[in-house]
Amino acid sequence: MDIKQLKKKSLEYRKILLEIIYNSKAGHTAGSLSCIDILNVLYNDTLNITPENFNSFDRNRYIQSKGHSVEALYTVLCDQGFFKRSDLDTLNKFNSHFIGHPTRKIFGIEHNTGALGHGLSVAVGMALAYKMDAKPFKVFTLLGDGELSEGSIWEACTTASKYQLDNLIVIIDRNNLQISGDTELINPIEPLDKKFEAFGFSVKKINGHDITSLKENFNANAMDENKPNVFIANTIKGKGISFMENIVSWHHRVPTKNEYKLAIDELEVEIDQNG
Amino acid sequence: MDNQIGKANLEVFSETLLQEAKLNNKIVVVTSDSRGSGKLVPFGKQLPYQLIEVGIAEQNLVGVCAGLSAAGKKVFGVSPSSFLTARSLEQIKNDIAYSNQPVVLVGISAGISYGSLGATHHSIHDFAVLRTINNITIVSPADNFESSEVIKKSLNYDRPLFIRYGKKPTLNLHKEGQKFEIGKAIIINQGEEIAFIATGETVQRAYLASQILKEQGLNATVISMHTIKPFDKDTFLEAISNAKVLISLEEHSVYGGLGEMCASIIAQEKININFKILGIPDEYMINGSQSEVLDYYDMEPKKLSRLAKIMIDK
Numbered sequence: 001m002d003i004k005q006l007k008k009k010s011l012e013y014r015k016i017l018l019e020i021i022y023n024s025k026a027g028h029t030a031g032s033l034s035c036i037d038i039l040n041v042l043y044n045d046t047l048n049i050t051p052e053n054f055n056s057f058d059r060n061r062y063i064q065s066k067g068h069s070v071e072a073l074y075t076v077l078c079d080q081g082f083f084k085r086s087d088l089d090t091l092n093k094f095n096s097h098f099i100g101h102p103t104r105k106i107f108g109i110e111h112n113t114g115a116l117g118h119g120l121s122v123a124v125g126m127a128l129a130y131k132m133d134a135k136p137f138k139v140f141t142l143l144g145d146g147e148l149s150e151g152s153i154w155e156a157c158t159t160a161s162k163y164q165l166d167n168l169i170v171i172i173d174r175n176n177l178q179i180s181g182d183t184e185l186i187n188p189i190e191p192l193d194k195k196f197e198a199f200g201f202s203v204k205k206i207n208g209h210d211i212t213s214l215k216e217n218f219n220a221n222a223m224d225e226n227k228p229n230v231f232i233a234n235t236i237k238g239k240g241i242s243f244m245e246n247i248v249s250w251h252h253r254v255p256t257k258n259e260y261k262l263a264i265d266e267l268e269v270e271i272d273q274n275g
Numbered sequence: 276m277d278n279q280i281g282k283a284n285l286e287v288f289s290e291t292l293l294q295e296a297k298l299n300n301k302i303v304v305v306t307s308d309s310r311g312s313g314k315l316v317p318f319g320k321q322l323p324y325q326l327i328e329v330g331i332a333e334q335n336l337v338g339v340c341a342g343l344s345a346a347g348k349k350v351f352g353v354s355p356s357s358f359l360t361a362r363s364l365e366q367i368k369n370d371i372a373y374s375n376q377p378v379v380l381v382g383i384s385a386g387i388s389y390g391s392l393g394a395t396h397h398s399i400h401d402f403a404v405l406r407t408i409n410n411i412t413i414v415s416p417a418d419n420f421e422s423s424e425v426i427k428k429s430l431n432y433d434r435p436l437f438i439r440y441g442k443k444p445t446l447n448l449h450k451e452g453q454k455f456e457i458g459k460a461i462i463i464n465q466g467e468e469i470a471f472i473a474t475g476e477t478v479q480r481a482y483l484a485s486q487i488l489k490e491q492g493l494n495a496t497v498i499s500m501h502t503i504k505p506f507d508k509d510t511f512l513e514a515i516s517n518a519k520v521l522i523s524l525e526e527h528s529v530y531g532g533l534g535e536m537c538a539s540i541i542a543q544e545k546i547n548i549n550f551k552i553l554g555i556p557d558e559y560m561i562n563g564s565q566s567e568v569l570d571y572y573d574m575e576p577k578k579l580s581r582l583a584k585i586m587i588d589k
Contacts, residue, residue, distance in 0.1 A: 057346055061345075061346075103373075104374060110345070111341070111342075111345065112370070112374040113369070115365055115369050117334075118338055118365075118366060118369055118370055120338070121334070121337070121338020121339050121341075121342065121366070121370070122338045122339070122341045122342040122345070123342060124335075124338070124339050124342060125338065125339040125340060125341055125342020125343040125344070125345070125346070126342040126343070126345055126346045127342070128327060128339065128342070128343060129303075129342065129343045129346030129347060130346060132303070132324065132348075139342075152332075152334040152338065152366075155329070155330075155332035155334060155335035156335050156338065156339075158329075158332070158335075159327075159329045159330075159332070159339060163327075
């Protein structure tokens with residue numbers, strides 16, 4: 001997909017994820033907005049995960065370790081044709097499988113997440129399986145930055161490095177905020193680049209909202225042969241909606257009717273400008 | 276029935292797995308610096324590319340198992356039961372059970388196998404915690420036959436499975452031609468008024484108690500409830516239908532395991548039976564070897580036979 005189309009998708013996705021959160025009266029708004037550009041590029045340009053090949057063992061993989069940003073994932077999967085748009089109207093409703101964290105009850109979801117610090121180990125297992133069988137598939141996983149306080153993340157890093165998993169691509173949604181505030185005030189995780197380097201990763205800092213850069217980096221070969229990859233994607237929590245950006249409370253706040261209208265208006269102006 | 280002392284169940288597990296893995300390269304073993312205690316050194320030597328070592332990192336072990344399984348491997352995660360089922364409980368719950376990955380988690384040196392190494396190493400909680408988790412089968416084999424059969428059956432088992440092994444040689448308990456199915460209890464002997472139900476390495480103790488009672492003219496039922504969950508209620512109810520006394524034995528806390536499972540069924544089915552749960556009581560456990568501790572907590576065959584007779588007279 002070309003850059004212009006991808007940029008348009010990002011704006012449309014923002015509208016949809018806000019709509020489903022607004023309608024269901026629950027969701028992780030700002031974290032979904034911070035990672036939606038990443039998911040957009042992954043699913044529309046990089047992964048080639050489709051409803052047709054999803055049930056095959058032999059394909060690329062994506063695990064969303066920061067499961068709470070599920071509205072972003074549902075939005076993108078819906079657009080890929082994994083389920084109908086009307087299914088998303090059941091989000092968080094009684095007896096719906098569309099719950100507030102990814103679940104394999106939904107076609108297109110790779111792994112059940114929600115408890116933090118789990119996704120990387122599972123991604124390591126998948127990448128290992130492909131290495132053992134000399135298969136060319138890649139495994140992408142998206143981690144939150146607050147999530148990096150979980151010790152299991154660093155356990156998984158040691159295994160990724162030991163087995164030289166250059167088919168593993170870790171993306172950190174580095175939006176600098178977690179539920180209680182600034183990540184560096186809650187429990188500092190910097191210097192992230194040096195930490196991952198010390199754990200044997202190839203590290204690159206990228207702009208998590210720059211579609212051109214995301215496309216280039218996600219589609220590139222491993223940075224170093226025999227090393228797992230990590231992209232520290234600098235993002236803005238609440239990105240794209242002026243009054244949500246970098247505001248802690250939007251972690252899981254639901255817009256009021258007025259806020260929702262303002263947000264959609266902002267996005268529509270942008271869509272118009274992007275032609 | 277020859278009732279010879281066999282090998283350690285753990286040894287039978289590793290031999291069976293090696294045999295099967297030679298024929299099936301989809302089988303992968305994941306260890307947490309546990310290949311020695313899991314008797315997997317020969318496996319690692321003979322099939323080095325089918326063994327993944329993650330070091331002392333049990334949470335990661337379980338997650339890696341889930342990922343390997345999702346990508347098409349038949350995975351055996353082998354780690355001391357104590358650490359596997361406590362430290363990595365959340366990974367078992369989410370990445371294996373909830374995500375429905377048909378991984379086989381093998382809790383080695385289970386129960387009080389570690390003896391005087393103490394409470395940090397004992398797993399007398401594993402049945403209880405895993406029973407409350409949806410979508411995981413729990414098996415605790417009694418002897419070499421059950422230990423080997425459960426591994427063979429696990430290869431085509433399409434749900435998450437936890438198997439618990441001790442490390443001391445066990446008595447061979449089963450007749451030639453005995454069938455084994457996960458979820459189907461085995462009646463080692465169908466008796467009359469006295470019934471023992473046990474699991475894992477306590478089954479041999481129940482069996483030896485029944486032999487003592489036999490010498491005294493009492494024919495006691497012995498049930499090997501190798502599968503703790505799903506619980507084979509039908510076989511259990513049928514086997515105890517004529518019994519007046521039921522004694523349950525387990526190398527586990529008296530809370531949340533085999534005994535309480537039986538109690539729940541007995542109460543809800545309104546069965547009138549004199550019932551006693553034996554296991555590790557809720558106290559600072561006495562120090563000793565596995566055998567000494569089980570003896571101490573009344574699971575010694577002579578004590579068991581005496582208890583059964585006292586209960587029958589009540």
